[in-house]
Amino acid sequence: MIHPGGNQSCSQLLKRRIHFMINIGIDVGKFKHCACIMDDKTGEILKDSFFFDNNKEGFQLLYSNIKPYLKRKHKAGMEDTGHYGNNLINFLLDNNVSVALINPRATNLRRKQLGQNAKNDRKDAQLIAQMLTDTQLWRSVSKNSLAYRELRDITRLYHQLKEQMNEFQNRLQKALDIVFPEVNSLPWTPYSHRYMNMILAYPSAASIASADIRSLRKILDGKGRGRKSKLTAENLKMAAKASVGDGQNPAAELEVKAMINIITSMDSQINILEKKIEDFSSKLNSPITSIPGIGPITGMTILAEIGDIQNFSSAAGIVSYAGMDPGRRQSGTYDAKHLPISKHGSRYLRKALYQAAFTVTSYEPIFHLYYKHKMDQGKIYRCAQGHAARKLIRVIYKL
Numbered sequence: 001m002i003h004p005g006g007n008q009s010c011s012q013l014l015k016r017r018i019h020f021m022i023n024i025g026i027d028v029g030k031f032k033h034c035a036c037i038m039d040d041k042t043g044e045i046l047k048d049s050f051f052f053d054n055n056k057e058g059f060q061l062l063y064s065n066i067k068p069y070l071k072r073k074h075k076a077g078m079e080d081t082g083h084y085g086n087n088l089i090n091f092l093l094d095n096n097v098s099v100a101l102i103n104p105r106a107t108n109l110r111r112k113q114l115g116q117n118a119k120n121d122r123k124d125a126q127l128i129a130q131m132l133t134d135t136q137l138w139r140s141v142s143k144n145s146l147a148y149r150e151l152r153d154i155t156r157l158y159h160q161l162k163e164q165m166n167e168f169q170n171r172l173q174k175a176l177d178i179v180f181p182e183v184n185s186l187p188w189t190p191y192s193h194r195y196m197n198m199i200l201a202y203p204s205a206a207s208i209a210s211a212d213i214r215s216l217r218k219i220l221d222g223k224g225r226g227r228k229s230k231l232t233a234e235n236l237k238m239a240a241k242a243s244v245g246d247g248q249n250p251a252a253e254l255e256v257k258a259m260i261n262i263i264t265s266m267d268s269q270i271n272i273l274e275k276k277i278e279d280f281s282s283k284l285n286s287p288i289t290s291i292p293g294i295g296p297i298t299g300m301t302i303l304a305e306i307g308d309i310q311n312f313s314s315a316a317g318i319v320s321y322a323g324m325d326p327g328r329r330q331s332g333t334y335d336a337k338h339l340p341i342s343k344h345g346s347r348y349l350r351k352a353l354y355q356a357a358f359t360v361t362s363y364e365p366i367f368h369l370y371y372k373h374k375m376d377q378g379k380i381y382r383c384a385q386g387h388a389a390r391k392l393i394r395v396i397y398k399l
Contacts, residue, residue, distance in 0.1 A: 025129025206247030
């Protein structure tokens with residue numbers, strides 16, 4: 001048999017071959033994972049799909065199967081979905097295994113292209129191994145990027161709790177509209193300590209009207225953040241007696257108490273997360289917070305969602321990753337240019353960028369002029385804000 005390359009010996013061919021990568025495809029599950037090992041150059045399956053448990057013994061089983069191939073250039077890839085693969089990623093990195101994450105949208109598209117409508121763990125492991133041959137479909141993971149993932153988990157939890165607390169505040173106001181609709185027109189700050197303590201103790205106008213004036217004074221004169229309320233116990237009692245609120249609605253009163261307890265607890269957790277995010281900001285000392293209008297929370301949210309910026313070859317990549325790339329549909333002579341943004345990226349990143357754009361265009365003269373220029377061109381508010389957000393991405397990328 002004549003080998004390609006003329007008189008080259010088998011050892012020389014082997015030396016050439018070891019430069020090609022070993023692809024390790026892993027389909028992640030809650031209790032079990034499935035792995036497959038493939039030669040990047042030939043597409044040959046070196047180790048057929050096998051299952052291993054999501055525990056220490058299972059991880060050791062995986063490592064014993066892939067260890068013979070780790071001396072060669074390799075990449076262990078899995079979909080970037082959920083949290084089930086986090087411990088596995090840590091294990092692989094601790095054992096000096098190169099890890100890559102693949103966008104699940106890409107695997108879904110590839111599966112459809114191959115006509116594989118039904119999801120199959122063994123075939124998915126092979127599909128992921130095949131997709132590692134295209135470097136545009138995956139991004140490398142390192143210990144540094146895992147630190148960004150930790151920050152991302154914290155900032156996402158922070159924003160989730162803020163959104164949930166807003167929902168509970170709306171429910172509280174709905175219940176108060178039934179039992180004491182005039183409560184927010186009084187001269188005190190809604191959700192302040194005195195406000196929350198008062199309606200927790202007396203969750204309706206009827207209960208305040210019948211309360212001892214000394215008890216009302218004690219709550220209003222108690223310690224709390226901010227300036228002392230201008231509302232006196234006498235004025236509060238007078239307003240409660242004149243209220244049109246339903247004084248015979250125990251269900252609404254119970255909801256008021258429940259919502260206040262939930263909101264108070266969530267506010268305490270949000271403050272803890274806020275402090276943690278500020279600590280991250282101090283350690284990272286990122287120049288993003290030097291941009292006027294961007295504080296630690298918004299700045300760290302943007303950095304956490306982007307991750308390692310070295311994974312992007314240009315600012316346009318971040319724009320696309322955030323789902324802020326303008327939509328466009330073109331076919332033949334038909335060209336629809338003015339379509340909504342794709343919105344296929346992280347909603348947390350998109351929201352943070354829009355919030356940052358709003359404050360930056362207010363505090364930074366160059367951004368303000370750019371935003372005004374877009375508005376003068378006839379752009380609607382949200383569109384002009386989107387242009388400012390994309391400009392902000394370009395500035396962040398340069399920083």
